[in-house]
Amino acid sequence: MTASGSADALVIGGGILGCSIAWNLARQGAGRVVLCERGExxxxxxxxxxALVSGVRSDAAQTALALETRRAVAELREELGDDLALHEVGSLHLAASPESERTLEELSGRARKCGEPCEWLTPAEASSRAPWLRTVGVTRVAYLPRDGFIDPYLLAAAYARAARARGVEIRTGVEVLGISIEGGRIRGVTTSAGDLSVPLVFDAAGPWAGLLAAGAGEHLPMAPVRSHYWITAQHGDVPAGSPVVVLPDAAAYARPEVGRLLFGLRESTSIALDPRAVPADLADLRFESDPDGWETLEECAPAFARFFPALEHIPLEHYVSGPSSYTPDGRHVVGRLPSLDGFWVAAGCCGAGIAVSGGVGRALVLAALGLDSPFDLEPFRPDRFGSVDAFEPAWLARCAAGRSRKRSG
Ligand SMILES: Cc1cc2nc3c(=O)[nH]c(=O)nc-3n(C[C@H](O)[C@H](O)[C@H](O)COP(=O)(O)OP(=O)(O)OC[C@H]3O[C@@H](n4cnc5c(N)ncnc54)[C@H](O)[C@@H]3O)c2cc1C
Structure with missing residues (x-):
């Protein structure tokens, strides 16, 4: 299928962010919109x-993006007549230390400011909602009833379907190979299916987004960092409607997964990759150090087992790992590259790309089209760290530390 000719806007990457951008471009009547995805x-x-989708994030700007995702899901349901299986099971946040109590107080304050419901529960109430959870030593529990999780693939496919229904041309199996620039402005791209002349390009190429920008002489302030989680065998104490649980004292989160417990752990030293080393097919990705996550389990299991004692004996059925793009300050990379007119980036999602997908798509499109916007993209500026070498080991380590510090879901 050809991608050549000319278009008004091009989206590079058909992950959840690219599909959300494409849908938002179509909703704003942006003309001929093409999305190129080299795979599926x-x-x-x-x-x-x-795919935890929590509404209240670590600051107001990220919270606005996340809350917009909830609105996007509601609108997609309307447009597609599909319920999209959003599991609105709520999230429990447990504190078992003064530091985590402060984290919960701040969370509750941010929830109050943006009108999100947030209740204080007793530890006993928390374990009655999540029977697998042991709450010995827990001093405070915050509950956000509107949080939950969603099937990320289905949500991405829904953005894509809705975009296509509004006229976006989605070209799968087409790779963007390079960008052509003239006088500091984007003029077009070269793809594996031909050249496309286009004045507006959205780089939503996930962990590879920095490579396209580097080809244009700009380094994005992020690095692919390993994220991972485990899924236990069937467990009678994980009912389907039980909430997501966030445990800052164990650097862990958990949620139900068809009668099993899915849990994620953050090790003290996360593993970052040189973006050039991430294979195009993630099935070919193998982390050289701790490839199966056993070292992380050894480090983090004792703290998590305090809340989930069954961890000592329950079999683990699945281990899932992948590169998630992190920045040193835990904020996304969303905005225009100041040195390159017409080139907009949506990346560096710091393990929250699903949760903020609706907001990133809408905010970026409003900004790129010069329309009024309720969103503040200033904290996500791609140039906020000044000039960086995104391939340098010291930079990769800073981004990895950004993940290890994360304590939210
Ligand atoms: C283990 C793990 C757990 C996670 N848990 C959560 C969570 O609970 N909540 C949450 O919100 N987020 C979570 N995330 C993060 C989330 O998955 C990401 O933030 C999100 O998927 C990023 O979407 P994307 O569209 O930017 O990237 P991707 O889904 O990677 O899409 C980028 C696309 O660009 C394509 N592409 C790349 N280069 C080119 C090119 N040159 N031409 C054409 N196409 C190109 C790729 O083929 C790819 O399909 C998790 C991530 C991992 C790995």
Whole structure:
């Protein structure tokens, strides 16, 4: 299928962010919109996500993006007549230390500011909602009833279907090979299916987004960092409607997964990859160090087992790992590259790309089209760290530390 000729806007990458951008471009009547995906829609990082969709994030700007995702899901349901299986099971946040109590107080304050419901529960109430959970030593529990999780692949496919229905041309199996620039402006791209002349390009190429930008002489301030989670065998104490659980004291999160417990752990030293080393097909990706996550389990299991004692004996049926793009400050990379007119980036999602997908798509499109916007993209500026060498080991380590510090879901 050809991608040549000219278009008004091009989206590079058919992961959840690219599909959301494409849908938003179509909703704004942006003209001929083409999305190029070298593989299949939603098949890369997106399909590996644990896909927690929490509304209240670590600051107001990220929270606005996440809350917009909830609105996007509601609108997609309307447009497609599909319920999209959003599991609105709520999230429990447990504190068992003064530091985590402060984290919960701040979370509750942010929830209050944006009108999100947040209740304080007793530890006993928490374990009655999540029977697998032991709450000895837990001093405070916050509950956000509107949080939950979703199938990330289905959500990406829904954005894509809705975009296509509004006229977006989605070209799968087409790779963008390079960008052509003239006088500091984007003029077009070269693809594996021909050249396309286009004044507006959205780089939503996931962990590979930095490679396209580097080809244009710009390094994006992020690095692919390993994220991972485990899924236990069937467990009678994980009912389907039980909430997501966030445990800052164990650097862990968990949620139900068809009668099993899915849990993610964050090790003290996360593994970052040189973006050039991430294979195009993630099935070929093998992390050189701790490839099966056993070292992380050894480090983190004792803290997590305090809340989930069955971990000592329950078999683990699945281990899922993948590259999620992190930044040193835990904020996304969303905005225009100041040095390159017409080139917009949606990447560096710091393990929250599913949760913020609706907001990133809408905010970026409103900004790129020069329309009024309720979103503040300033904290996500691609140039906020100044000039970086995104391939340098010291930079990769800073991005890895950004993940290890994360304590939210
Ligand atoms: C283990 C794990 C757990 C996670 N858990 C969560 C979670 O609970 N909640 C949450 O919100 N997020 C979570 N994430 C993060 C989330 O998966 C990502 O933030 C999100 O999927 C990023 O989407 P994307 O569209 O940017 O990238 P991707 O899904 O990787 O899509 C990028 C696409 O670009 C394509 N592409 C690349 N280069 C080119 C090119 N040159 N031409 C054409 N196409 C190209 C690729 O083929 C790919 O399909 C998790 C991630 C992992 C790995």
């Amino acid at each position: 829609v939603g098949a890369a990082t997106t399909s590996r996500a644990a």
